[in-house]
Amino acid sequence: MSLSTFKETLKPCKHNPSTSSSVSSSFSSISHNFDSSINPRKPPKSSLSQQLLRLQDQDHPFSLPQTQPKCPKKETVLNSEGEDIDDEEEEEEEEEKKDRILRPKLESFQFDPTGPYEPLLLSLPGEVPAIQVPASINCRLLEHQRAGVKFLFKLYRNNHGGVLGDDMGLGKTIQTIAFLAAVFGKDEEAVNLTTSLREIQPEKKGPVLIVCPTSVIHNWENEFSKWAAFSIAVYHGPNRDLIFDKIEAHEVEILITSFDTYRIHGTILSKVQWEIVIVDEAHRLKNEKSKLYIACLEIKTQKRYGLTGTIMQNKLMELFSLFDWVVPGCLGTREHFREFYDEPLKHGQRSSAPERFIRVADERKQHLVAVLSKYLLRRTKEETIGHLMMGKEDNVVFCAMSELQKRVYQRMLQLPDIQCLINKDLPCSCGSPLKQVECCKRIVPNGVIWPHLHRDNPDGCDSCPFCLVLPCLVKLQQVSNHLELIKPNPRDDPDKQRKDAKFATAVFGTDIDLVGGHTHNESFMGLSEVKHCGKMRALEKLMFSWLSRGDKVLLFSYSVRMLDILEKFLIRKGCCFSRLDGSTPTGLRQSLVDDFNSSPSKQVFLISTRAGGLGLNLVSANRVVIFDPNWNPAQDLQAQDRSFRFGQKRHVIVFRLLAAGSLEELVYTRQVYKQQLANIAVSGKMEKRYFEGVQDCKEFQGELFGICNLFRDLSDKLFTSEIIELHEKQGMEHGNHESAKLDFTELQMCFLPQKEETKKSTEASEDSKTKDASKRTVKPGLEDLGIVYVHRNEDVVNIGSGTQGKKELNMHLKDTVCVPVIRRKAAAAAAVGGKNTVENAASSKIRKKSQYSLLAQFMGMEEVEFSKWLLSATPEERDKVLRDNKRRTDKIPDG
Template identity: 40%
Template sequence: MANNENTEEAIIIDSSDDDLEVTHYATPTASNRLSGAKHGTNAPVKSEPSRTLLSGSSSAIKIQPLDSDEEDANDGELAYKKFKERKSLKRKQTAAATRKAKMPRGDPIVGRIKQEKPTARPKRPLKQWGEVPSEDELMENTLPGYLKIRRSQFDRKYEHLKDHGLKLPPTYENVDFSDDERLEELHERPVFPINTRKQEYKDIELPYSMGIIPAPIAQWLRQYQVEGVAFLHELFVYQKGGVLGDDMGLGKTIQVIAFLTAAYGKTGDERDAKRMRKMRRSDDSTWYPRTLIVCPGTLISNWKEEFARWGWWHVESYHGENKDLVLDAAKSGRVEILITTYTTYMNNKDAVNMIEWDCVIADECHKIKERKSGTTQSMNEINALCRIGLTGTAIQNKYEELWTLLNWTNPGVLGPVSTWKAQISEPLKIGQSHDATLSELSRARRTAKKLVENLLPQFFIRRMKSLIADQLPKKIDRVVFCPLTETQAEAYENFLDSDIVDYIKTSTEPCECRSGRKSGWCCRRFIPDRDPPNWQSYVFPAINVLQKLSNHLAILIPQGVDPKEKQGKDRDYLELALPDQWEDLYRSRDSIVNYANPEFCGKWKVLRKLLKWWHSNGDKVLIFSHSVRLLKMLQMLFHHTSYNVSYLDGSMSLDDRAKAVDEFNADSRQFVFLISTKAGGIGLNITSANKVVVVDPNWNPSYDLQAQDRAYRIGQLRDVEVFRLISAGTIEEIVYARQIYKQQQANIGYNASSERRYFKGVQEKKDQKGEIFGLKNFFGYQNTNIVLRDIVNRTNVAESRAGVQVVDIDLKADEEGYDYDRPMKSEDEAMSQLAAMICGEDDKKDQKPSANLPTPHKHDPVQAILASAGVEYTHLNNEVIGSSRVEEDLSRRAELAPNDTTGDRQVFMSSQHFSQPAGEPVRFKYHPPEDVIRRQFCSMARRFGYTDATEFALVVEGMTQAQRRACLDKWYRERREVLLSADQNTPKEEWTKDEYVPEETDVKDEWIKDEKGPEESQDL
């Protein structure tokens, strides 16, 4: 592919192998201080001759297979050329076909009129609902011309001038400050109380970018913040882009201000207020930085306050009535920092881009995570080479969002999104499935490590909130699965039985006419007596109805203030849900009686009892919901109680929101603060509250996490308890399960974490919907079952038994001594290995008195309140997210496994009979009958000192996930001898009868001896 000097540098992601290795070819700089640049890609450097997806003259970063060859690279180049020229080739083929059709054909018959055949255009296949369209835009659009010119000019300037061509801090040697004679008298910023923790008072040099953090600011920075400042300033000097992805509360705003202080060459004292004016008067040709900050509107005032606190700056906001005057001032060099919102920039991008910005900072840059959105497309045109993004949630829904952010910071460097999907997204998603094979798990773990260790450090830096754990109290994030009321459950099931849901659920099934097409695109495309008739029009409304029914039944009742058309639609859905009651409810649609009806909301039964308890203890509560109507209903209810309530939603002005927050924080009598999740999820500091309730889960986990952080942040003096209310068995369980899936994705993308593999489904895979993807899962109801409890408990039990699945992986084997190629020839050998694993050295060290068993929680009043409200299951969110010892061992062994036929075997088998072909490895699935489970549980209760199984069951409900796993570990270790005796004494032919392990069937008498029998199990 021909080189173009105006194009950006590029990264090769070769598709021939999944092992990614980053190679950077660079020439040293002239300056000794800059020659050791910490982030090699930040310096404009020349690349060695190589083939790249996007070639460039400045530098090339190659992500290549560890043992790839030139032929693979050539294949990738040809594939890319073919992809890029696809439209041109198609036009040529069409033109050739047209010419051929018009050519006179040889015909012996004189006088025959030549027929012109029109070129036939192939029919487009009918797309299925939810199908991702084919992406002609896989390669991002090229940069605007003005940015190409700026990049070319900067690169040429650096090539000729070396370090003098970089964006080094301005020099003030020829600028006279009258204040120089009274330096000791000058005021400095910031100013904090004397007892505030601080570092030594001295300047901090940034050796890789020739910048200085002045002592007045440096003394207040922690070490990780200094590293963040160095990262940002290096990007600025070399005019590159990057993302500061620190957790919320780690001071991203402070790091940006400290970096800008170094970039502008400021000293942190009163002289900084005069620098811009002095430089402008000294010489019009003298360079002085210009910075644009784009952020959500709620954060403009926060940025202004922080700039005023940390120095002397000329800051203006490009927003509102006088924005044109502000922009004129910025053009003339009378503004140092210009702040605007994403919407204002998008509506006025041409005017804003008339200024050649030296740096653009996108706060909460996950706003541009969707590459096809209008906001993202507008931000791609921003007139700056140094683009810095700030976000604590770079990956919210899928891995492609990270590509979008990085591509915005460094356009074209990562190559096309199609390559990112093939080499990063797909391996990571497939390997995270519960049904992943050995090779898929291995590839996923290795890809994650290459991503985190090789690629991201050049553009992305992230630190966790654990760095400031010493400044924060404890936080408990509890997920409460609330049962529906009888009326709710009836309405929910009625709606699921409706014709609308039936057409949606069966749309992907083969059509009964045997046409080979799916019914939703054949005979069942239209729903009779519905307007509009096509079933696709009802998918999202139906999902919305289920969410309303899961939350509060009154939300489904039409409002008198709504337009007639909306009232009609809501009335139709209400009739489907409650055919016997809808008329009465519609007549009283605006009555407060509907809001207070306890049969309309199972969550209200739980929340009401919790509020009573918290009010008696002097707590303050934040209640978040993405349903503004529910918040207003609660507000109306609270006005009829003794609770003082505050309110905030998106319809309020920024000033009114700030006033509501200040009043709640200042007034100790204010008990409840009702907040819209989206409007109040960012930018608010409400540390006076210590209880947070998230009434309904959001599809995007970052919203719920940010809502919690309104109270859990620096300045909070009390422990914070978070309660997420989930309606059990409903679509809300799917929503929350998707949150877990997405949080695990983020942890993998950030840290290469070996996350526990709960779910069988794979995102955006039509043939692997599993438990949480696909329309059928959305439109199901588990009336007496809690889906997530079963999934989590299944994983806990599987990992608690050291030999849950017997595969060609030995978790306890020595890495160098394990023979992967040796299959187990019989069930006897498999059982011998299982027994050896259970009696390993690791267990011998852990044989301690029973007194060391995990001590269950003492009586918990909150747990008692939840139980009294009918709650059967809760867990802590942070214990579900993350890795485990078993998963880490499995991942480690998978990475070391050879690439042979064993790689096609699943790490966990969903079901497997004991009978196996000769030479095949044996796997066991532990699934004993329910009566055996009950008897074992009774035996467990006595073993742990409880005379009543019901009492023990309540204690288990109050345990954390870690405590439950520890109890299971202890329990099964004490049963090893029984298992070993089963291996030695039980005839093999009996093992093939049922699909559960011998110790739970053939020797169950030994397990339950001295027990009372079935009568005792009735206590459960």
């Protein structure tokens, strides 16, 4: 029967009013089905499309706009059959005109044939059964998340594992769930709508194992229940045997367990034939000797996937451990990786490395990146959702320790315990040819820390005196943060309290009365006082500026005792705050987060770095303070990302507080070293070569590595500043003027009132000039804020990729020449005898100070007040001040 004949049979029906609408609807549906052969795009298989189709069948006034066939297409098809249908078309047009009177126009409503309202097809075209992400999930994914799902499925198709290494906050969880929903055929709408899929029996798949930190188990549960209909069980707690019985009975599709549970019960779970194994926070598999790593090696599946935002944290060999578990053998053997990648990359990054070392390191770097690209997908926030966010500044603030802190720090370096470590390689005083560590100074019976550690073993242990390193480092960090931390903790056992009291008495010395004795201070006013803590003195001034402008602050500390002190400080200042640490119940944590995000009165959130580093979304805060740095750079980066994540509406400014001249400067420079190695190995970036030291190499310990560097006295120098400025000076000598970039230090120095400088004799040497200028210009300028030196971390750690290696200068107020820049230019000019350059720099300095004073007057502030405001202002706010000031000056007529 031809189409024209079939339409003739429908003609009489239109005269019956009771049936005309239903027949018209049927005809419209049939015509739509016919026209679908011409237009290959099918309506999206989403709940929205289903509703529209059902409403159309019921002759609802709303209908899909393209259900009626287009006239030109019908003419082409019907004329090919040689039939004249002009009369029928005219009658149909009359009916359509009547329908349009009753139906609203929806011509603007169009489905994108490749848009998010359709399922995301992962399998090859024509492949049966089709593997696709349900439209209900696909419509919620961002573009980079769809690419991540495709990457995971590509690994699955090739029957091996890989690592999804997106930055924290880019949605690794939802990408994983979308991938699993596609693999397990959770697209129920597509199955119901497509007849061919009804007849296909999907292959029965084994269960999926997800291993994650205990703190995010419930988050995984909630996300699965939100996005897809899986049969989920949690293997954690007292009901493990019951859950395991369900797994053997094939009643569980997704099993979630914690790292600790799997480490203990991995032997039982490894008996299951898993379809897929996913390890969240996969950087936990960095140590090949850990029990967790050994347990994970027993998993019987090749489809192993790791999720982590910090692929490498401390060493390049950690990279090997992770990928050797994900795809065994992909990087060769451990020894091959160490010789072919690890050693060349580390030695090529040495500041004085020969040219051939640098060339070999560049070749090996490119080779490693090419190999990893097969198994790794790494994206950053700047590459993916940077256009949706206001940006972030990571400022490193070197705070001056109080005079009392400095004296206590010096006394601790003079303790017999630390002196034994410092002098370990010197010849023994007894006259033997052995070193002190091998002879008479192996044990320290007259020490303060050593006798307590070996109270049951007076002859010492096998690792003496190196067993003292960690306890001494902890004490030095405590002195750098707050003197109260080295006093006895009332929560400790009496024996440890006596030991800490003895140590406090030794290092406080004659200043013991100034700190209230060697016992724990119970005074609220004493604990909240800032005069004896350099970091708190700087924090007090910064906090006043932020809170007066309505900013919300996240305040992180690694120490719970430090949080107690900061809590009293906030109470004294009248701040409304929340607090989260290890003692906070798991069920209460999310309510604290929600309350802080929704309540305008909550100004500060005190968070323990160890308890709140993962799983918190605190996008209402736009200021982040990390009170004490961690040896692992990933810890500080995770803390920052509690605020800087998708949903943040304001510019985020991070302040990492470091005690200048203390061990914390070495902690930070090692962070820089580790971040640079990670960027080189994972992303193939070209990093600046600041340091002479090479990790795990006794021959090249340089300024970073080795026990002597750990306990070196840095109080008489600007350790980090000198390393960075030396690199910039070398860059200028080699004609690389981009290295002398305007950084945050210079920006601050420009807007801080400078004191009168003492004139030095012109006969002084070039080195003494530079050193004296450093002390005169840097320290007094920030003295009122208690800050010695400041820079941006992103300017020190390159963020450019490939061979570019240099970040374009994008700084507000770039016309302003600041004091440190003047000092460097003057030093460079003096080296070549350029007196005119020095004179021009001096006159430029006077001119810029005058411009600064005018800006302060324009803002209606004193110079010091304006300096403090600038310290906490965002680049947009600084730029607005310049624009407004320029607009005002343009309106003032000349003369």
